[in-house]
Every structure is written in structure tokens, then in C-alpha cells.
Amino acid sequence: MLATEPKAIIEQMMGDLEAMDPEAFPPNYPMKVEGEEKVAIVEDLYTRKVYALAKHFLRESEQLQLDIKYESDPQERERLKTMAVELQTKAKMLDQMFWFLVNTQVPGAWLTMNLGIRAGWIIVKYETRDPLREMFGNLFNS
DSSP states (O other), X not given: XXXXXXXXXXXXXXXXXXXXXXXXXXXXXXOOOTTEEEEEEOOOHHXXXXXXXXXXXXXXXXXXXXXXXXXXXXXXXXXXXXXXXXXXXXHHHHHHHHHHHHHHHSTTHXXXXXXXXXXXXXXXEEOOOOHHHHHHHHHHHO
């Protein structure tokens, strides 16, 4: 028997998602002009909720890291560590889900774009830089 039934875990996550205010944790990364192009705006409420809940879980995990640092009871420290890892895992899973949902909404994104999110729920595509290729390319092309 599992400690927590998978169905209960999924139902809890869905409840957390339903209750999440997407504006509680909106993206706050500023637009970079060089090398970025706006390709979409995340308008879907549930996609925004997934992003916000991921950031909420990440913040809670980071807060637990501070609590662990100052906790003197070994058993409580282990309990807090377990909670922190669980929250980090949830945050990573939701982050993956967010980008999955974005990719389904941005034509051509699956194979051809590196995407980022900026303030105002703006999705940008950007070119990845390879410093070695740039350096050696410049050496051989001069």
C-alpha cells in the first residue's frame, strides 16, 4: 500500500491549480531587446495557473531550505528536507507542463524555437549563443 494514493495526489494538485491566482506569481523577467522576438502572449488562464503554481512551490521549497538551516531537531530537519524535495519536484513537473502547454499554443515551437517568458506573459524566442563556435568561427573566418 502506498503512503499516499496516486489519485489523491493528482486530485490535490488539481485543487491547488484550481485555487491558484495566476497573478500571485506572474513572470517578472524584463524584455531583452537584443536577440529576442515576441512570438505569443500566454492568454490561457490554466496555462498561467500552472506557471504560477510552479513558482509558488519553488518559493515554498526555498523557504524550507532556510528553515532547515536553522532547525536543531534532526527528525524535524529530515521532515523539512522531505517536504522541500517534494515541493521542488512538483515545481519542476509544473514547469515542464507549462512549457508543454506553451509549445502546443505557439505554431512551430516544438522543434525550431528556444522560448522564454517575460513580464506581461510574453513568450519570446531567442537564438542560443555558442561562445566557442563564435570564437573559432571568427578565427577561421578572418
